[in-house]
Structure formats: C-alpha cells, structure tokens
Amino acid sequence: MANDPSIYERRESAARSYCRAFPASFTRARGSELFTEDGTRYIDFLGGCSSLNYGHNDPDMKAALVQHLAGDGLAHALDFHTDAKAAFLTAFDDHILAPRGMDYRIMMTGPTGTNAVEAAIKLARKVTGRRNVIAFTNGFHGMTMGALALTGNAGKRGGAGGGALGDVTHMPYEGALGEGVDTLAVIEELLGNPSSGVDAPAAFVFEPIQGEGGLNAASDDWMRGIEKLARKHGALVIVDDIQAGIGRSGTYFSFEKADIKPDMITQAKSLSGFGLPFAALLIKPELDVWKPAEHNGTFRGNTHAFVTARVAIEKFWKDKSFERELTAKIDLLSGEIQAVADMVEGAKPKGRGMMQGVDVGDGDLAGKICARAYEKGLVIETSGAHDEVIKFLAPLTTPNDLIREGFAILQEATREVLAETAGA
Known part of the structure; x- marks a missing residue:
C-alpha cells in the first residue's frame, strides 16, 4: 500500500530540500539507478x-553487512575495540596510507562531515593557541556553528539566526578575483601587513574542488602556495576532502x-562506501595531542560503516585498476560536459575528475534545465553562489552507456529549455 504523500507536508520540517526538486517517492536503488513505488x-x-x-547497494558491501548483522555483530560500540574497526583500520593503513607514504592517526569524529570539520578546527586552535582560521570564498564546510563560520554561502549562514560566526577570515579562492589576480599574493600581502586586521591564523582550511561553491578547482600550484604560506606563518593546513575525496577527483585524495x-x-560522505554515516579526521601523529575523551561523541565510529568501508577499500583500492578505469571515464565525462556547454552561449565547463559540471551563467536557467531533466528521468542538481552550475556527481562506478544516456537526457532538456526561453 502506497504511503500518503501529505505526511511530508504535515509532519516533516520545512528544512527539507532535495525532495522539493525531486518529489517522487523512491523505494529501491541499484548502482546508478533509482526506482519509485510504481x-x-x-x-x-x-x-x-x-x-x-x-x-x-554494492553487492559485496551488502553481503558483508548482512553477514555482520546475521552474526549479531555489534551495531553500536562507542570507541570500543572491535573486529570490524580493526579490519577497517588495517585496510585503510595497508591500501590507502602506506602506498602513498602517508602517516596519519585516524580520529573517529561522529556521523557526518561537519563533525570532522569541527574536530579539525578545534584541534588546530588547541595546538597553535590561536583563534583565527582562514577559509575561502565559495567554500562549504558544514552546518554546525564552527563549520558554518568557515562556509561562505549567505543562505546557509543565515540559518544561524544571527548567531556568532566569528574567528574566521575569508580569503579569495583561486580565480575568485578574476583570472588576472594572483590570490596567493593577495593573501600574502594581508598576512604580512601588521595593520591589515587579519590575526595570525591557526589554520588554513580549503577544498581542492569546491562542491557546493560551484566546482571551482584549485590548481596544484595554488595548493602548494597555500601550504607554503601556512608554513611561513606558523599555521596548519587542513584539507576538506569530504566531497572531492575518495576517488571523486580521479585519485583517492x-x-x-x-x-x-x-x-x-577530513573524510566523510563516501568513506563508508555504502551511504552509511561515517566521518573521520586524519591527523599527523605529532598533532594528536587530545587527552582521552577530550573530544568525543556517542556515535564516533559506526560499526556497520567499518564493515562496508573495509570492503570498499579492498575492492576498489588494493591496486591501481580502479584509478585506471576512472581515467578513461573522466575523458568520457569531459567530452559530455563540453557538449552541453557548447549548447549554451557563454557557458563553460567547471571542476575536474568525476566532479565536473557546466556553468550556464544563470541560476534560473540551470534550475529549469535540471527540473526538465528530472521530468525525463534524470536526477541532477545545481551548485554555485547563484546555483548557476549544473553539477555531475554520479557514482564513480556508473557504466559508460548510462553516462551517455543521462547526458542525452540533459542535452534534450537543455535544448527544450533554451527554445522555450528564446520564444518567451
């Protein structure tokens, strides 16, 4: 028996968002496909x-989780030692950290990305004894008060209801002041001027690819420049790799x-591999100065997520084969993105890797295109300061034929909306 859809209007908070753009009632999903009640x-x-x-519902992760449940494996364990946690940590150490020559402690922070961000800025302030944190224009880091202070979006910040969002200085991200402006030089000038009003920073926090901010992708040179500035000024470097990480860019980080x-x-989102709540903070060992329980939480470490995350790591990251597959898929995606951009005057591709999109220059136009695509069977969203970017975030495992089918829908939707706009 189908549920009465009026229950959402009557009982669910007005804060709900995605269901407004995609109002269908979904009952099952497989791979890169969603299915409704009918x-x-x-x-x-x-x-x-x-x-x-x-x-x-990756079949291998699902099977491991079902086996764990059927065997009365722990569902909740605080931060107890468990077989599931040990297996995850071992897999992460063997297949993610060791091959990259990385030495980090792994802190279980709570169920979602904003918890990892909160822990990071809290620890940076504890280690350095400073308060100010440098974040960047168009950045998005979460909705709790500390992470929200780092976030640039006025609409998201407005949700704080006038609450204090201080101890953060927002600096221009690469390209934020136009192609001819070196934002690293701007930041250096402000930090080097004792009368700039910018306090010595505890940390720099940035996303290598800004997801909610419109798929702005930092160059390797810019990221190295930020690291150099941080070292010069005694600040820490915090990379928010929640949305852009775990393979989304084409490499794990x-x-x-x-x-x-x-x-x-910071790590979250696809860390569990299965869509289960799981966030963690990777910390250089010498900075892991927490006292026991100095930062904790009831749900720090989701045992079910440990199970599926271990399978995801062993299945996709044991060797370079998955990365090689992604390289070929990125080439396909880039071509499809360019084809859509070519349809709209002045539009341009954004992002990199499997995190790309099309900036159509107008939020109303992007919204109409995505709405029309949904009517035709494609779920895709917008991002950017004015919601002007049509953003591709399909699973990395999406078959090439399904990518082509989805973009055929997107092109058809774009063509129709442009024709209607021209005839209006």
Missing part, C-alpha cells in the same frame, strides 16, 4: 552528493597530484 526508473547523477561513489602534506584531512 517502478519508474531514474538515472542518478546526484549520488547522495558524493556519498555514493560506489553506487547504491583530491590533492595527491599537488604533492602537499596536509596536517589534517
């Missing part, structure tokens, strides 16, 4: 906002090709 199929180019990098060594790295 069997209608949608192609998923949203992928849980990069929480489903390996698709819906989105900063790998820049060859920087962050002091802390």
